[in-house]
Amino acid sequence: MAQLWGGRFTKKTDQEVYDFNASITFDQRMAMQDIRGSLAHVKMLGKVGILTQEETGRIEKGLASIREDLISGALVISEEYEDIHSFVEAVLTERIGEAGKKLHTGRSRNDQVALDMKLYIRDALRQTDRLVHSLIDTLLDLTQKNMDTVMPGFTHLQKAQPVTLAHHLGAYTEMFLRDRSRLHDMYRRMNLCPLGAGALAGTTYPLDREYSAALLGFDGATRNSMDSVSDRDYLIEFLSDLSMIMMHLSRFCEEIILWNSNEYRFIELDDAYSTGSSIMPQKKNPDIAELVRGKTGRVYGALMQLLTTMKGLPLAYNKDMQEDKEFSFDAVDTACDCLKLFEGMLSTTVFNKERMEESAKKGFTNATDAADYLVRAGVPFRDAHGIVGRLVLTCIERGIALDDLPLEEYQKESSAFGSDIYDAISMKTCVSTRNTKGAPGPQALEEMLAQQKSEMEKLDKEEGFA
Numbered sequence: 001m002a003q004l005w006g007g008r009f010t011k012k013t014d015q016e017v018y019d020f021n022a023s024i025t026f027d028q029r030m031a032m033q034d035i036r037g038s039l040a041h042v043k044m045l046g047k048v049g050i051l052t053q054e055e056t057g058r059i060e061k062g063l064a065s066i067r068e069d070l071i072s073g074a075l076v077i078s079e080e081y082e083d084i085h086s087f088v089e090a091v092l093t094e095r096i097g098e099a100g101k102k103l104h105t106g107r108s109r110n111d112q113v114a115l116d117m118k119l120y121i122r123d124a125l126r127q128t129d130r131l132v133h134s135l136i137d138t139l140l141d142l143t144q145k146n147m148d149t150v151m152p153g154f155t156h157l158q159k160a161q162p163v164t165l166a167h168h169l170g171a172y173t174e175m176f177l178r179d180r181s182r183l184h185d186m187y188r189r190m191n192l193c194p195l196g197a198g199a200l201a202g203t204t205y206p207l208d209r210e211y212s213a214a215l216l217g218f219d220g221a222t223r224n225s226m227d228s229v230s231d232r233d234y235l236i237e238f239l240s241d242l243s244m245i246m247m248h249l250s251r252f253c254e255e256i257i258l259w260n261s262n263e264y265r266f267i268e269l270d271d272a273y274s275t276g277s278s279i280m281p282q283k284k285n286p287d288i289a290e291l292v293r294g295k296t297g298r299v300y301g302a303l304m305q306l307l308t309t310m311k312g313l314p315l316a317y318n319k320d321m322q323e324d325k326e327f328s329f330d331a332v333d334t335a336c337d338c339l340k341l342f343e344g345m346l347s348t349t350v351f352n353k354e355r356m357e358e359s360a361k362k363g364f365t366n367a368t369d370a371a372d373y374l375v376r377a378g379v380p381f382r383d384a385h386g387i388v389g390r391l392v393l394t395c396i397e398r399g400i401a402l403d404d405l406p407l408e409e410y411q412k413e414s415s416a417f418g419s420d421i422y423d424a425i426s427m428k429t430c431v432s433t434r435n436t437k438g439a440p441g442p443q444a445l446e447e448m449l450a451q452q453k454s455e456m457e458k459l460d461k462e463e464g465f466a
């Protein structure tokens with residue numbers, strides 16, 4: 001039992017109470033952030049003259065040595081302490097003596113923990129952004145390589161109209177670009193420093209909060225000390241952003257699982273990203289995609305947990321808030337692992353292009369185009385719809401595609417059909433003539449790709465991420 005308080009107590013804390021209350025087993029993750037925050041605090045205390053230059057120098061040196069030793073492994077965090085803040089302060093005092101006891105001047109663990117967590121999440125946010133960035137790069141590369149890979153587009157999981165793989169992948173690029181922009185968005189809102197808010201009501205010391213905020217790379221200091229120590233909105237936003245990323249990954253995984261199935265055979269997953277069965281020798285399972293899909297629930301769980309924890313809390317700090325950490329750390333680890341593994345899986349996947357195009361043909365995805373052909377010849381669309389519907393029925397009975405139906409059969413249904421129908425409904429034509437903005441045609445796709453690339457560049461240049 002090693003704690004920072006006890007003066008007003010006459011009895012020792014019960015051991016089980018102590019253990020229940022302690023957070024060192026999980027908040028030790030923020031050791032580097034805690035030291036970084038303390039270094040800024042002490043520098044500020046020195047600047048405004050609350051500590052002497054000599055004291056400031058000693059504390060800075062002591063903190064730097066703790067950081068080095070933690071990194072090298074020479075110093076191991078002792079779980080005897082209540083939390084990471086107590087541990088760092090105790091080791092500091094052990095190393096530099098009396099001056100160490102002055103570190104906490106004008107500070108409370110409430111603003112300290114709010115700061116540590118913000119620094120941690122800001123790092124995690126940038127790491128997440130880099131991983132989404134890298135996944136988008138892979139997607140852009142695959143898009144470029146598959147501009148004319150025809151595949152069926154689906155609605156209701158029924159083959160609908162032909163698209164290209166580039167178009168399909170481009171849809172995911174849009175989702176992940178929005179995810180990046182959401183992360184950048186929340187960064188701007190969260191990047192204010194709570195240090196100096198004290199327990200809840202600021203302090204009587206003449207702290208220079210803007211100075212310590214600037215030292216820590218914040219855009220400024222927070223405006224209200226009560227809000228500063230009890231705000232966890234940014235964390236909820238981050239968990240919501242992670243949930244959205246996971247939802248996008250999960251939808252993609254669902255498609256990969258389908259495409260990899262014996263029925264679809266659109267793709268072949270790399271051996272390195274598949275697993276076998278202990279009993280069925282023929283199996284090659286898409287476990288990674290399934291796990292990413294499954295772990296999505298875990299990240300949503302973290303979001304729900306924190307929303308629920310926060311909903312009844314009066315101002316300002318309450319110990320409930322200590323529960324903001326474990327699930328959040330888990331969500332960060334989970335989402336980052338999923339992003340990495342998903343990208344590895346996607347970049348090694350082989351797309352079975354012939355099979356995709358064949359599937360588009362067999363699924364009558366060009367039926368709308370056959371009807372549009374008649375419309376161009378003057379047949380009203382509703383009549384054209386009926387004519388092509390009957391032709392599709394004939395094809396189904398014979399087990400062939402519209403492309404393989406003899407011209408006489410076409411002409412039995414409508415004299416408007418000529419021999420150019422085959423070209424009009426070829427997969428290449430169906431796709432290449434769809435060039436409205438956002439459509440799968442080549443001009444439209446080029447435009448999409450160029451805009452996606454420039455959006456990436458814009459995001460890369462944004463402050464805090466460059």
Ligand code: ARG
Binds near residue numbers: 113319
């Ligand atoms: N371990 C605490 C937390 O994570 C640190 C703040 C403690 N403050 C307090 N007044 N007990 O929230």
